[in-house]
Structure formats: C-alpha cells, structure tokens
Amino acid sequence: MFLINCPFCGEREQSEFKAGGEAHIIRPKQPTELSDDEWAEYLFMRKNIKGVQFERWNHVHGCRKWFNMIRDTSNDQIKAIYKMGEKPPVK
Amino acid sequence: MSNNLRFKTSKFIDETYRVSFKFNNKKYFGFKGDTLASALLANGVHLLGRSFKYHRPRGIMTSGSEEPNAIIQLHDNSSRTEPNVRATEVEIYEGLVASSQNCWPSVNFDVGGINNLLSPILPAGFYYKTFMWPASFWEKYEYFIRKSAGLGKSPKVADPDIYEHNYIHCDVLVIGAGISGIMAAKMAAKNGFKTLLVDEKSHLGGSSIYDNSEFSKINNQITSSWLEKEINEISKLKNLEIKTRTSVAAFHGYNFLLARENLTDHLPINQRENKVRQRLLKIRAKKVITATGSIERPLIFNNNDRPGILLSSSIKKYIDLYGVACGENIILFTNNDTAYETAMSLIQRGIKINAIIDNREQIDSKISYEVEKNNVKIYKAYTVVDTYGYKRINKISIMKLSKDGQTVIGDKTKLNCDCLGISGGWTPAVHLFTQSGGKLKFREEDQVFIPDVYPSDQISIGSCNGDFSLEEIIKNTLFSIKKFLNIENSEYKTIEIVSGLNLSKRNIWLLPSDKPIGKTKSFVDYQNDATSKDIKLALREGFRSIEHVKRYTTTGMGTDQGKLGNMHALGIISETAGTKMGEHGTTTFRPPYTPLTFGTIVGRNVGEFFDIFRRTPIHDWHVENNAKFENVGQWKRAWYYPKNNENMHQAVQRESKSARDSAGILDASTLGKIDIQGTDSSEFLNRVYTNAWSKLAVGKCRYGLMLNEDGMVYDDGVTTRLGENHYLMTTTTGGAANVLGKLEDYLQTEWPELDVYLSSVTDHYATISVCGPNSKKIVSKVIPDLDLSDERFPHMSFKNAKINNIKCRVMRISFTGEHSYEINIQANYGKSVWEKCMKAGKDFNITPYGTETMHLLRAEKGFIIVGQDTDATMTPIDLQMDWIVSKKKFDFIGKRSLYRSDTIREDRKQLVGLLTENPKEILEEGAQIVADVKKSPVEMLGHVTSSYYSPNLKKSIALGVVKGGKNMLGQKLIIPMEDKNINVIVADPVFFDKEGERLNAKL
C-alpha cells in the first residue's frame, strides 16, 4: 500500500485515494470537428505501460482534489506528484 | 507407553502448574508452557491426523509455524471451534479440547486410508484427468471427492470473540526476536529509533534461548545465558516496544505490514470474557529489519512421512525447551552438522541414539567427534531407503550412497527405532522478503535462495539472510545494522564467538532408493500428499514452469504453503529437467504467512457494522408503520407498507391506486442532492447535461440527462435554479457519489477556468413528495402561507416557504405523472413535517407508498430508471429521448459520441413499451425477447427491463429493450419462458395519460 503525498494535505494512506487513469489526455476543444477515429483515439486508447507512467489520482476520501503522479508500475515507486495544470517535473 | 518421556525442563515450562486437556476425547496432562504438540509427545502420542489425499497416518513433524501435518480442530462443536490449527503453535490451557481432522470414523481407523492402497491410480492431476468424463458423472464423483477431501470443519455459529485493528507507526520494525533480531532491536532503540520488535512465539530469543551447548559460546558464556542478559536489557529500553505471540502475516510495498497479535488464545476459555482475542496490526515502518530465521529442511526419501519422523532441530527443541523426549530409541538422519547438536542434547539426558545416518563421506567437526566419543554409531555416506511402521515408525533400512549420490550400493541394513530425526540443512525464511517485492539470488555452495535486491528501506539479517553459523550471524548483524541505520557506536564492542560446528553439507534433493521411483512414496509436500513421483510425472507431461508444476501437483498449495518442501520441489525439477536451480524461478509466497482467522480480518466490522446502512430522517416513522425495506446502494428505503396481512402485490396495487385517485406520500430523501454555486454555474450545467440550461429562469426546475463521454446515459434528475448563480441538482439515489466525483473531475481537470463550486447536501435535507389530485389541498394545509395557484406556482417551478418559521424549499415536480409537490426541509425536521402531511392528508386517504409503487407509477408514465431500464450501453436516442438532446449546443459531455458509426446504427437495442396479449399476464424482468422461437439458434432481440400490473390501467405493462424496437410499434414478439411462450405487442413506452393532462389539471 502506497503512501501518497497529496499536494494539498500531505502524506496519506493509499486507501484514501482513487486512481483515475492516464494523465495529460486533454479533452478536445471542438469534439464535433473530429473524425470518428480521432474521437476514438481520445476516448478509448490508453498506454498502460509497464514502467514509468503518468497518472491521475484523486484524494477522494480527503480534500477531493485531483493531481498527477509519475509512477513506475513495475515496482510501484512514485517518482513525482504535481498539481493539475502543472508540467511534469521529470520526464 | 513409557512414562519417562519428560525430562528436566527449562524455565519456559512451569512443572508446578499441571494442565489437563482433551485430545480425541481422551484426557491428558501437560505443563503450563507446553504446546499441544509437546504435551502430546510427552504422553507418547505421535499420531495426530491423516493426510489430505491418501489418508496416511501423520504425526508431529516440527515445533513451529511450518508444521504441515499436525493440524487439528480446536474446540469441536463449540462456537469457538477452529479448523487447521497447528498443534505446534497452540499453547495449552486448562480445559483445551482438540481433535484430529480429515479422518473418519477415527484417526486410528480411517476409511479414506483406502486411498493409500489406491495411490498407484491417484497420481498428480488425477482429479483433472479422470472426473472430466463423462461429464454427466461429475455429480456422482463430486459427492465422494467432497466427502473425503477437505480439512477441518468451519464453525456453524457466530464467533463469540472480539477482534480489533490497530495502526502502528514506527521508525524501525524488527521481525523476529532471535539472536540477530534482539541485537538489531537493541542497536536501533539505543540510537534513538522508535522501534517495534515482534515475534510469533510466546518467548523471545528464538532457538538460541535454549541453546545450552558447550560447543558454541559468546564471550565465554553459553549462548542462552548471554542472550538472556540481552533480553533483560532490552526489555527496559524506553524506545522499544516488544510484542510476542505476534506473527507478521503480510509485507506489502512501502513498508506496510500486517501482523496478527494473539492476546487470549493461551488462556483458559473462562478468562477470555470481554477481552480482545486477536488484533490485526497495520504497521507503517520507516525501516524494516527482517530476522525471521530459517526453517530446517526435511530429507526426501521413500516413506519419509510416518508418525515419529521429525525434523532433527525440533527433537532438540522438544528436549531442550520442553524437556520432552520424542522417543526412547532415536535415529538421526542428516546431511549436515545440525543433527549432531540434537544428538548432544539427547546424549546429555541419557536418551538412546541408535545411530546417525549421514549422507556425507567426510565429517570433520568438533561436535561430531564428541558424538562419536559417546559411542554413537555413525553411518557415513549412507542413506535411508525405506521406513516401516504404520501408525508409528519402528524400523528403517539403510544403504550406502554411490559416489555421485544418485544410486545406492551394497547391502541393506535394517535398524530399529521409535523416532527418526531428519535434517537436510536450512532454508532461509525469505517469505516476507519476497512478499515485499524483493528479488532472490541462488547461492550454489549450500543451495539456498537469499535476499538480493531490496524494493524498500529494509534489510534481512541472520539466518534468513543465509548466515548459518553463530560467528556469521553476529558479525554480519553488527556490520549490516550499523550501515543500515547509519550509526557509529555499537553496543557490542568486542564479541568473541566459539563454535564447534562446521557448515559442510551434502545436498541431494531426492535421495535414491533400491526401489524404482514408481514404487516409492517420497513426500515433498506432506500436507497435500505430493510426492517426487508426482513432480517427475508433471515434468514428463510437459510442465516446465514451477508455477504450473505447483498447481498440477498441488505442491506448496496447502495451508502451510509448502514451507518445508518447496525447495526440494525446485531441486527435483531442475535435476530432472537438467537445468540450473533458480532458472525455473521460485514459487510466489503469498500473504498471509500463516493463516489468519476471519475474525482478525474483519475486526470490529461485524454485525450491523459489517456493511453499514444509511437511514433517512423519516426512517423511524416507516419502521413504526410496518414498512418493508429495500436496499438501494447503502440506503434502507421503504419498499411498501403492507396493511392487514397484504402481500407485496396487494400492497403495491392499493398504494398505486390511492396515489392516482387521491393522494400519496413518498420519502424521497435518498435522492442525491448537489448544491451548485458560482458565476459559471449555468455554463457548467450546459456542458454536463444534454439539454440547454442558459435560459432556465430563477425559480424554475428542469429535468436533465447526463451522459458519459462515450454517449451512454449515466444519470438523470431534476435541477432547480434557486438563484442567479445557485442551483440544486438532484441525482439518482445510487449515483449521487459518482456524479459528484465526475463533476468535480471535469471542473478540476478540464474546465478549471469555470467559477463553480459543488457541495453534497444529500444528508442535509429531508425530501417529502406529496402527489395525487388532492396534493394541493394537503400542502396548502401544511404550508398555509404558500400561494399554490397554478398561475403563481406552475409545474416545474420552485418556491421558498416556511413551516412554523422553519425555512423550506417546495418544488412542483413529478415522477409519477400526478400533480405533486416536493418539500425539502432541514433533515432534523423531516419526520415532523412528514407527520404534518399525514395529519393534513388524513381526510384525503393520504397513502404512504414505497419504492415499488414509485417504480410502478413511473413505469405507467414510461419514465426510465437509470440502471434498471438502462445499462452502460444505452444512448438517449436508444431510449427514444431525442427531445432532450440539444441540437444547438456546441458541446456537452458525450455529444460527439452520439454520432459515432456504432451509436447511429438502426439495429441498436432501443427502449419500447411491451403489452402482453393476455392483459393479466405479468412478464418477468430480465426475460429474453425473441421474434421467432423456431429459428435455430434463437435470435435474442433484447430483454424486459421493467414489468408491473397497473391497477390504474387494469392491465400488465412492461418496458424492454429490443433491437430495432423503435420501428416495431404494433409488432408481435415472444417472451419464451421455461413452461410457455408469452406473446407481447410492442407499444409506446408511455402507457398512462399520454398528454400529461393530470399534471396540468385544475385542482
């Protein structure tokens, strides 16, 4: 079980959080102008990497804030945590 | 049976305190401090149970948590009964009752023992292969398999004990209080680390605490004396908490560990009242030091499972710690020096050792010379090829090993014994380390897996790290702990160690026999009766991965997870397959290390706390008025209110009719309520609902449908504009939390520029819905000041009001199609306002109705219930709700998906009404819908989603989803049931008051 450093509350148990899938997928500004394939790319296609992955997490049983996490899925090491809208601090 | 099996005991046994207990209905005595195993051995009892598959007699094999055979049922026929308990771990107390399991009718005469004779036809995978055919026979096979398989009996009544969970945070956790654990704990605590030391045993010190041998000394003191002083010292340390009888069950990532602390299991039953029995400790440690020691390996030879065969180190523990001799004529069988320590302990007490059979050709250690001096015959380069004695070993036969150790040569010699101690060296207990994600490496010279790569801030020390001599353990513990804790000063300045053992070993995974392997039974997994023959068979049949071999042969799949024999399984596989050890990987050790009781896992979350439920503020009234309840999410909702022995159907028919004829009242407090504020609230609603919201006037209400981004219906409800920048959204009862979560997600991550704030207010308000032709009269009596005229308070509008000076909100909205009002008031006034409505409605036969009637009334109107008439595959177009999808809006969640190639298909399942040809016939919800029953295979067109008998229409009505149903109006379809086919006609989903006249009727 991870210890997650919520950027708003500090370090808390993983059980307070919910994972929200891949990060940095921006909702298209004008969905109606996209082809079926382009829309499907946004809607369905996810990377699911074994290794360093960019993820969204929500402190659902805490401050309810969403934030980003960089996590190595092969060993569960959290490389960085940063707020929504911020640039990833590492690549 | 001889009486002199008990010798002078250690300080851990209180000989002045006699304890009586029962095993298999026979009364025995032991001493306080005994385990059930040591007490039974002291009484000459070795036979404890039967094996899982062959029902072979089995006895006590070990003295700890690794025990595969001596598993018993505690307190049979009582509420405290517990199966699969290891006799080697149970501390006896006055009145303990235990019995053998997996035997019938008794452990001495067991019918299932026939499996032993049948064993040539019960090889690995037998069940899989044989009982698969013919399929129809499975039922018959299963009866016999179930009856003769399985271990122990589960309790049939509630557990009377109390359990709890505790969180512990510490700087350093030390697991295992053997010599290295004690040293580590002392160094950590003395250097300012908040330290927790846990050990599964009732005493500290591990196996060194009863090591009184002259052959190994620390600072010129015998090991046990030196260690006793250490323990004495650490028990006074302020920074150190010590928990005994505490077994670490799981080691997860980020140094999160679960441990079970046993508090009352060693006490007589009458002293356990109102005490917590077991505690699940949830430990977060900054640093973890694993000092879990090692487990002695058995040797794998023909018939190595008879009662009276024990690990040699266990024989030593029984005599040194408990003062119990495991036999009177003992033979030791070994491939290393460990057995000689056991021999010295036995020799000192005058117990006869008939012989030592040693695999090694060269034995060169002080201790072995000392044993030889005591006239013990040592057979060098010999192996046991067979054992004899059904319920207790009485003889062995031995032969000389060839140079390569693969065959036996020369003559066979038979030797008598009543106990055989075996030692195949030691296996580091790396279970917790691997659970935490640690990677192992294989050490060739002594054939052990040891920790290699640590995944978190942790370290393994002592014999679980592969240090087996006292010198290595102490020297390496000091060195590693200093480095790990980054400390300068050591508490141990100079330590001088003397040891008489050497580490030489002759490792042969499967010992040869004069019989062909097909004729032998060399057990690798004792509990599951997996033999070397089974493993070789699995390899012949093509299994290669250790995980596959494990499942096929069931090796390591018992309650002990194969703590004794897993290494041998790996060894036999690599020898047979001609590969290197480690190439096949190791099996995964999964938590818990030893089994946990369900009580420990659930803690206090039992009874009403198991799955807590939510009550509305009006709940007590429903209870007082005979409501039956339905679970909706976590809510208890009034389902229907039977009167005078009505059944559900009768009650619902009455409630439904009254609601339309005069007045009905519903507790709608469970609907999710989200308070929305901010200058961009209207824009926000525009984006999350399919219809337009910008033009909704203050004081008006609107129904909205919410989609997922994939275009499928997610939730629905009415939202009211309370003010310029203030809305109150309602959601479905079950969807409230998810809707709030989803909206927050969009606000925070996609549209952070919007000035909108969301708060859940579901619990803050009670919601009372009064409907029916007389609803206006009733509400006007409850709130006389409120102008209810249709001009000032039309359908889909809202008013602030006061009841006895208490503010409330009244919405004129309807889920039944009747003229109706929803009163929202601060939750704690809910019940009193409900009662006011009941009183005001008395003359109008106001009828409380539950969720079932609500569902019926809305079905008459063709209103959907999200989650019942929809699943996650229905678009608003599929629901024939095109009217609610704005064509003008630039975007909303899910809009783009409504015209993907898949969502515009004409033959999608669409929501339709269904009328049965026979108006009395009620369809079953979930029933399949077809057009042609003769077609093969029958094409399934859809299914019934809602079905009721409508008392207002006096006929059966139903909703269903049907492929291409939109264009099937008036068409005949068939609902095939088990005993008949029901004809239905596809109809408009709105059955009642299509024009909505009742909503707008002048009352």
Ligand SMILES: [Zn+2]
């Ligand atoms: Zn937070």
